[in-house]
Amino acid sequence: MDVQLKNIADDFVKKLFSIEEVIDYSDAIEKYNQDSNLQSKINRYNYLVEETQKNQKHGNSSPELVKEINSIAAELQFHPLYKEIIDKQIKLKELLRKCNDEISSALGMDYARLTTSAS
Amino acid sequence: MDENNIALVEEIKNKLFDSSKELGAAIVNSAEFNGYVNARKNFVSNDEAKKILLSYSQMVRKLNESNNGTSSNNIIEELDQKKKQMYENSILKAYFNAEEELVKLFKELNLYISTKLNFDFASFSKSQNSCCS
Numbered sequence: 001m002d003v004q005l006k007n008i009a010d011d012f013v014k015k016l017f018s019i020e021e022v023i024d025y026s027d028a029i030e031k032y033n034q035d036s037n038l039q040s041k042i043n044r045y046n047y048l049v050e051e052t053q054k055n056q057k058h059g060n061s062s063p064e065l066v067k068e069i070n071s072i073a074a075e076l077q078f079h080p081l082y083k084e085i086i087d088k089q090i091k092l093k094e095l096l097r098k099c100n101d102e103i104s105s106a107l108g109m110d111y112a113r114l115t116t117s118a119s
Numbered sequence: 120m121d122e123n124n125i126a127l128v129e130e131i132k133n134k135l136f137d138s139s140k141e142l143g144a145a146i147v148n149s150a151e152f153n154g155y156v157n158a159r160k161n162f163v164s165n166d167e168a169k170k171i172l173l174s175y176s177q178m179v180r181k182l183n184e185s186n187n188g189t190s191s192n193n194i195i196e197e198l199d200q201k202k203k204q205m206y207e208n209s210i211l212k213a214y215f216n217a218e219e220e221l222v223k224l225f226k227e228l229n230l231y232i233s234t235k236l237n238f239d240f241a242s243f244s245k246s247q248n249s250c251c252s
Contacts (some may be wrong), residue, residue, distance in 0.1 A: 010181060097246055099136065100244035112246070
């Protein structure tokens with residue numbers, strides 16, 4: 001990637017960071033990451049999933065672990081900070097789709113679709 | 120939000136969309152994009168290359184429609200043959216390579232932008248109607 005393209009990409013990122021949708025989403029992510037209670041629940045969830053997978057590999061069932069996984073998953077799903085991220089993400093995606101439309105229109109092909117395609 | 124603020128937000132967004140256009144134009148000016156455009160032009164004007172690709176695509180489609188991807192060894196061999204034929208054709212080979220290079224640039228640019236943003240720009244900006252084709 002040449003220097004000119006990098007400079008234009010830098011300018012694009014700079015402009016994105018001046019937009020409310022991007023600032024709100026970044027703030028929501030930061031709040032989510034900084035909530036120690038929430039993070040310990042996520043760590044516990046990941047640990048339980050890992051343990052359950054290990055048990056399954058060895059042919060053992062672990063209904064107690066599965067019950068706790070489902071309980072934490074439900075709690076996380078309805079956590080206000082998680083819901084905030086989802087809400088902000090919806091607005092952010094709407095804005096970014098318009099950016100992709102502009103980029104794609106210049107290219108004559110869908111930039112985001114091709115970028116996310118398997119190579 | 121008062122009228123002044125609405126106008127200001129609108130102006131900031133318009134600058135962002137202008138910047139998106141500039142980013143698109145910068146990609147168009149890249150060696151990778153020009154290589155792709157030329158390779159595609161050569162492909163479109165070459166009947167033999169078009170015939171080979173069409174024949175391969177038709178066979179893949181027929182296979183998918185007929186038996187959900189399961190197929191006999193004969194058909195797989197025939198498909199491999201057609202694939203080999205495609206890559207032996209210099210026009211098609213150049214076209215595929217150019218496309219690969221362009222997508223590589225797209226991915227590199229996306230990584231560059233996404234690392235700064237802390238989220239995947241391309242995944243977030245993909246239209247919901249975009250799929251896997």
